[in-house]
Structures are given as structure tokens and as C-alpha cells.
Amino acid sequence: xxFADYGFAIWETFYVTVLSTAFSLVLGLPxxxxxxxGDKDGVLPLPGWLMHILNIIINILRSVPFLILMICVxxxxxxxxxxxxxxxxxIVPLVVAAFPFVARLVxxxxxxxxxxxEAAQSMGATPFQIITKVMIPECLPGLISSMTTAxxxxxxxxxxxxxxxxxxxxxIALSYGYYRYQTNIMIVCxxxxxxxxxxxxxxGTFWATRSDKRLRK
Numbered sequence: 001x002x003f004a005d006y007g008f009a010i011w012e013t014f015y016v017t018v019l020s021t022a023f024s025l026v027l028g029l030p031x032x033x034x035x036x037x038g039d040k041d042g043v044l045p046l047p048g049w050l051m052h053i054l055n056i057i058i059n060i061l062r063s064v065p066f067l068i069l070m071i072c073v074x075x076x077x078x079x080x081x082x083x084x085x086x087x088x089x090x091i092v093p094l095v096v097a098a099f100p101f102v103a104r105l106v107x108x109x110x111x112x113x114x115x116x117x118e119a120a121q122s123m124g125a126t127p128f129q130i131i132t133k134v135m136i137p138e139c140l141p142g143l144i145s146s147m148t149t150a151x152x153x154x155x156x157x158x159x160x161x162x163x164x165x166x167x168x169x170x171x172i173a174l175s176y177g178y179y180r181y182q183t184n185i186m187i188v189c190x191x192x193x194x195x196x197x198x199x200x201x202x203x204g205t206f207w208a209t210r211s212d213k214r215l216r217k
Contacts (some may be wrong), residue, residue, distance in 0.1 A: 005172070010192060012087050013168035017155045017196075020094035024150060027099040029143075031058075032106025033131055043117060044127040058100040066097050066157050070164055087167035090158065098154050105146035109139045141212040148204025152197050159193055169193055 035054065038046035064072065070093040074084045077092040113135055120134045136143070158166070162174035169189045177186025 006188070006192065009167065009169045009172050009189075010196070013155070013158055013170070013193075013196065016087060016090060016094070016158050016161075016166070016168060017151065020091050020098060020154050020158070021147065021151045023091070023095045024098035024102045024154070025147060027095070028102025028150075029106055031099070031103040033110065033135070035103060035107045036110040036135070037127065037131055043121065043130045058103055061096065061100040062104070064097075066093070066160055067163060069093055069097050070161070085164055085166075087161075090161035090164065090166035094154055094157055094161070097157060098150055101153065102146070102150050105150060106143060109142035109146055110135055112142070113138050141208045144204060144208040144211055148201060148208070151200050151204065155193065155197060155200065159189075 031054070034046075035051070035058075036042055037044040038051055040048065061069075070090075073093050073096050076096070077084050077089050080092055081089050083089050116134055116138050117130060120130045125134065158168060159170035159173065161168070162170035162172075169192055173186050173189035176182050177184075177189060
């Protein structure tokens with residue numbers, strides 16, 4: 001293995017992780033807001049049966065191990081990407097596995113704002129105004145921290161994608177380190193993944209700290 005091979009694998013792992021996190025955020029953020037706002041005591045109550053179904057679906061998706069989930073979503077992956085193998089094909093199962101996790105993280109962050117939400121309601125703010133101008137801005141540091149956690153989790157999932165022919169460090173670790181018993185290659189891949197996690201975590205923590213209005217005063 002050359003430095004160029006490792007460099008390309010790092011790039012593949014990076015863009016798959018970031019892209020999957022972005023798509024997971026697009027799906028998970030509104031769903032997490034809905035879980036809080038649509039509660040019986042929320043700003044936009046929804047039918048109890050609908051909330052119950054949403055919670056069941058999220059719990060089921062979070063309970064399925066990622067390796068099994070990758071196989072289960074093969075039809076969806078083929079329909080969206082056109083294939084079930086390769087680097088791009090791993091994005092679909094990564095998003096399916098991560099967006100329920102993101103939704104729960106968002107839900108946890110938003111449920112800490114009861115006092116602020118009640119104050120906004122007492123001033124006559126509409127549900128949309130409460131969500132967009134109170135709930136999300138007030139818990140932004142917590143949301144950034146949650147997204148950092150999701151990012152590092154997806155990075156770990158992406159390393160497993162070598163099982164279905166995905167690229168990146170997971171493919172090198174599996175194809176060369178495991179199947180060919182080259183332990184040194186596997187160790188290098190693990191070290192690189194750990195370093196990527198450290199970088200993501202450092203950037204996320206810095207961003208969350210800078211966005212916290214309490215720390216800027």
C-alpha cells in the first residue's frame with residue numbers, strides 16, 4: 001500500500017461521512033423537531049397514534065445492527081444509486097441508519113427548553129415562530145454537539161461498509177488487513193480513523209463553544 005492509496009481512502013471516508021451526515025441532518029432534524037413539537041404538550045400537537053407510529057419506526061431502525069441494515073436496504077440502495085456495491089452505495093444505508101439517531105439527539109436537545117418555549121407561547125408567538133426563532137437557535141450549541149456525535153458514529157459505520165464493497169479505510173482494512181492477514185495495514189487504518197474522529201470532535205466542540213451565547217458574554 002502506498003501513501004497515495006491511503007490518501008485516496010481517507011478522502012473517500014471523509015466525503016462519504018460528511019455527505020451521509022448532511023443527508024441524515026436533513027431528515028433527522030425535522031423529525032426530531034416533530035417529535036417534540038407534535039407531543040401532546042408541544043407547540044403543535046399531533047394525533048397520538050401518529051406520534052406512536054413515528055416512535056416505533058425510529059426505535060426499530062435504531063435497533064437493527066448496521067451490517068444487517070445494509071443488506072435489508074439493498075432494494076432501496078439499488079433504486080436510488082443503481083447498484084448495491086461501491087462507495088456511493090454505502091451512503092444510503094448510512095443515512096437510513098443515522099437519521100433516526102440524529103432525530104433522537106435533536107429531540108433530547110429540544111426537550112431542555114421548556115421554560116423558554118412557555119415564555120414564547122405566553123407572548124403569543126406562533127408554533128412556526130417558536131420552532132424557528134426560539135427552539136432551534138436556543139439549543140444550537142447542543143445541536144452542534146449532537147451532530148458531532150452523529151458524525152463520529154457515521155464515521156465508525158462507514159468503516160464497516162467494506163463488507164459490501166464500499167471504499168475508504170474500511171475497504172483497505174478488510175481487504176488487505178483482515179483477508180490477507182496484514183496486521184500492520186489494519187493498525188494503520190485504525191490509527192487514521194482515530195485521528196479523523198479526533199479532528200471531527202475538536203472542530204465540533206470548537207464550533208459548539210463559539211455558538212454558545214452564554215460563553216460569549
